[in-house]
Amino acid sequence: MMHTDTAPPGTAAPVFYVTDEEGHHSEGSTMLGFWLYLMSDCLIFATLFATYGVLGRNYAAGPSQKDLFDLTGIAVNTAMLLFSSITYGFAMLEMDKDNQRRTQLWLAVTGLFGVAFVALEIREFVHLFHEGAPPWRSAFLSSFYTLVSTHGLHVSFGILWLVTLMIQVQKYGLVAANKRRLMCLSMFWHFLDLIWIGVFTVVYLIGVLE
Amino acid sequence: MSADATHAHGSHEHDHVHTEGGHGSVKAYVTGFVLSVILTVIPFWLVMGNTLDNSLVTTLVVLVLGGVQMVVHLVYFLHMNTKSEGGWTFMAMIFTVTLVAIMLSGSVWVMYHMNRNMMPAAHHELLQKMR
Numbered sequence: 001m002m003h004t005d006t007a008p009p010g011t012a013a014p015v016f017y018v019t020d021e022e023g024h025h026s027e028g029s030t031m032l033g034f035w036l037y038l039m040s041d042c043l044i045f046a047t048l049f050a051t052y053g054v055l056g057r058n059y060a061a062g063p064s065q066k067d068l069f070d071l072t073g074i075a076v077n078t079a080m081l082l083f084s085s086i087t088y089g090f091a092m093l094e095m096d097k098d099n100q101r102r103t104q105l106w107l108a109v110t111g112l113f114g115v116a117f118v119a120l121e122i123r124e125f126v127h128l129f130h131e132g133a134p135p136w137r138s139a140f141l142s143s144f145y146t147l148v149s150t151h152g153l154h155v156s157f158g159i160l161w162l163v164t165l166m167i168q169v170q171k172y173g174l175v176a177a178n179k180r181r182l183m184c185l186s187m188f189w190h191f192l193d194l195i196w197i198g199v200f201t202v203v204y205l206i207g208v209l210e
Numbered sequence: 211m212s213a214d215a216t217h218a219h220g221s222h223e224h225d226h227v228h229t230e231g232g233h234g235s236v237k238a239y240v241t242g243f244v245l246s247v248i249l250t251v252i253p254f255w256l257v258m259g260n261t262l263d264n265s266l267v268t269t270l271v272v273l274v275l276g277g278v279q280m281v282v283h284l285v286y287f288l289h290m291n292t293k294s295e296g297g298w299t300f301m302a303m304i305f306t307v308t309l310v311a312i313m314l315s316g317s318v319w320v321m322y323h324m325n326r327n328m329m330p331a332a333h334h335e336l337l338q339k340m341r
Contacts, residue, residue: 031294031295031299032295032298032299032302035295035299035302035303036302039302039303039305039306042306042310043306043309043310043313046309046310046313046314047313049314050313050314050317050318051317053314053317053318054317054318054321071254071257071258072258075250075254078250078254079250082243082246082247082250085243085246085283085287086239086240086242086243089234089239089242089287090236090239093234093235093236093239187288190283190287190288191288193283193287194280194283194284194287194288197276197279197280197283198276198280200250201253201272201273201275201276202273202276205253205254205257205272206269206272206273208257209257209265209268209269210265
């Protein structure tokens with residue numbers, strides 16, 4: 001059997017790729033690639049938001065948002081994540097100045113805010129379980145836990161990543177590879193804060209209305 | 211991407227990593243932070259204080275403020291602009307936003323009408339049987 005796409009003898013093999021990509025800046029394409037990953041992550045969250053949007057008012061005679069949510073706690077949570085966003089920004093600015101000690105300091109502060117956020121969220125979930133509102137209670141609660149805990153898991157993995165990078169920076173300094181990694185984590189971290197805006201707006205604030 | 215764009219990019223490549231647009235400045239981060247605080251406090255105040263006394267209007271206002279805050283985060287924290295990476299990050303974002311908009315509005319719209327048109331009948335039958 002002959003393959004139909006084989007070039008006939010004597011002609012140059014067809015080129016299906018762009019040749020001027022050679023010697024291309026690897027860091028530039030890493031940033032674009034990571035951005036594309038974030039966009040696909042955004043689609044995951046969008047499907048979970050859509051699910052919540054569809055099921056969010058199906059209580060199966062169980063508790064509703066108004067019965068369960070404590071907006072003061074959510075405001076504190078939001079503040080934690082917003083603070084962590086700006087402190088990560090400060091870490092990046094110190095990284096640009098090649099100040100390793102201060103970069104590490106701001107990264108540590110960011111991590112602590114992240115831990116506070118996750119701790120508060122776990123505390124909220126424990127409280128909800130005690131209130132008789134586990135995920136299997138109603139469609140509303142299933143979609144609520146799926147959406148919010150997916151975000152919380154992202155933040156948790158972000159913290160793990162942050163600690164890993166702090167160790168890397170401690171060991172090898174602010175070399176080009178570590179800077180690139182810190183920039184990826186920066187995008188990831190700010191992206192999670194952006195998703196949280198959607199969560200507190202749609203799930204918590206609009207949830208308790210009506 | 212054009213050849214000279216690649217060149218300009220390459221010339222910056224020394225021992226240290228450089229990104230187009232940079233990482234902003236203290237001023238940009240603080241501006242973003244202050245705007246975010248304002249755009250967070252207003253919706254919480256509207257909902258917790260029941261300020262507008264109309265849940266539909268409150269819902270719309272809160273949604274708009276959330277959207278604005280997302281844009282603030284994109285610009286001041288994620289340094290999104292139309293030029294970085296030859297415009298490809300922006301293109302990818304527009305594509306994603308379009309998909310997300312279709313997915314969200316489509317799901318809610320279709321399922322709302324399904325509920326409206328099919329659920330009452332089912333309920334009614336069920337209630338009849340139970341009697």
